[in-house]
Amino acid sequence: MRRSLRLVLALALFAPATPWPVGAAEDKLVIYTAYEENELKTFWEQFTKDLPDLAAKAAYIRGSTGPTMARVEAEKANPQADVIWGVFNDYLTGAAAKGLLDAYAAKESQAIPARFKHPENLWQGVTLLTVAFAVNQKKMAELRLPPPHSWADLLDPKYKGHIVMSNPSTSGTAYLLLASHAARLGEDKMWQYYETLDRNLSQVTKSGGAPGRMAASGETPIGIALAYEVEVAKKQGAPIDVIYPTDGIAWTFESNALVRGAKNPANARRFLDWAVSKSAMTAYAAWRGAGITRPDVPMGGQKILDMGLINLDFVKAGDPAYKDRLVKRWLEKFSR
Template sequence: MRKRKWFHGLTAAVLLTSVALTGCGSSDGSAAGGSGSGGEGGGKDGFGSIAFYSPETPDMTKELGLAFEKANAGSSVNVQYAGTNVLVNRMIAEKDNPMADVWYGGGGFLPFESAKDKGIITSYIPESIKDWPEVQDGIKIRDKDWKWIGTEVFVLGFIYNTDLVKPEDLPKTWDDLLDPKWKGQIQMPNPAASGTATLFVLSQLMEKGEAPGWEYFEKLVDQTSAMPDSGSAPGKAVAKGEALIGIGFDFMAYEMKAKGERVDFIVPEKTPIIVNPVSLVENGPNPEGGKALIDYLLSQEGQQTLANWYHIPISKEVESKTPLTLENVLPHAQELDVDWVVENYDRVRNEWRQKFQ
């Protein structure tokens, strides 16, 4: 496989369910962080209605929206929740009449890189981070043209049931999932719908080469009991004992563990560790509101909300509830060829459909 312009793996990178958030803000306080956020930036009439497309945890995005409303009286955030690829397809279909203002999250930066030439996201430079370099400490934290900005760090790995899996049996690598003892005991998201799963497929094709990579997935699919569309569903199945191992991101496991579920997380020896971005939608109906919401996500208050949901925040000033840190996951990071992703993202998803659906 051609390998060029390699970046570190840590890069500051169906039916649609609508979760309507009613305006609840009456505070005149301002949100820390951007040029547009806060009571002063919004003016006494606020920012109006902001359409917020996101595949991330619905309760978390709802909390972010309500907190923004509280900090910006006269604003309302309408969260549109679905799988990453479902949302991307919707934004493409809406391109002549965009309905979204902000797109946040997608299993990391890969869908955002793929979307850059599709005319659905546009550049925005928040005042509070205008001095951010493209790469910091060896990590790409934003798009070179500011079409996406990293908000947090995701680690792809194994969610497992602590009651049903012995510590000595835990998988340590992605190849370990092919062990016969896991047959019928694994769930992974559907790459046709989930950005989490698309990241997994692309990373393995890059690591192994395409022919060996597809052979790997033919074997892995035979090991799985289900491939739900939602990136969070495999972890939930593990918590219920419907599977022993689920492929997902770190925060999914730690959120459930905090609620008393008998689950935990394993970081594979080599795995995608990737920045999850936010973007301003091109020609969205409320660009000023969209910019203000992005500012809020990058503010200390917004970053603290992400940290409280067990995400690894991009801000070093915010402490997260997750046991993982940038320092202790960095040695596990797989390098990802961004150019190859952009050129092959759609093709790989289509090949997945042809092979496995």
């Protein structure tokens, strides 16, 4: 899809809302997504190959998780998106509670285990991910620092000024981490942990993908990042290692949903059917390896569910009041 089309759609979101012409409703398909641009290229190419007629009508708008879902909520009275694609499960759980989603059981969604689906079919999970340390080997050697192996290690003063993480008010990755540490430690100890960690941070980024990219490029020796992004950078030649913390791995899954009041519901449902298909899952696996939710699709690598995962209550983490409270307090204490 041409970049100009995406730009026009993005700008249109800020224009005054006007009714769409009757009869033009199903001539479009607008998708909001939090997938990264590099993997989106692969996914979109497969979509275009599988459903060229629908792809010709479709465009996606990519953004970080927090701003994307805030936009969906702001547009509730006049939805501009038809589909939400690849957004963290806890955010969609909150969106469901706010009445922003419509139920739809995508074709073949029965192949996805129940734990990855909303009980009322308000969303279906497709891709799994974990948070790890992105460690630049070259920078660590220059600084003569040993790599961290646990969340506790990151608090060591020797890492002061050498760690980058993202902001939980804008990054789904950072909020996942915040909720996971609350589950792992309890809230009181979690805030103590963040107070100490904050002293060692060199930067807090808006995007959850930025810390991993900065570690891969050598801008920081340590980034707290999504593990699969670091694995991709390593395969592309970056001098970087993925280190999973021994004291618990934060994890979640990304899901798809139908926007309530979508102007193009038939097109949206066709896309959602494709987005859980074997073809789509195979495209996801090209980037995520074993991080997909359909067990009937061949995959390689270590299965995420077999790792030492933090026991996170996704319903609690997705509760809007709980999320707002944690994020507000983080901003009060640590906003730069």
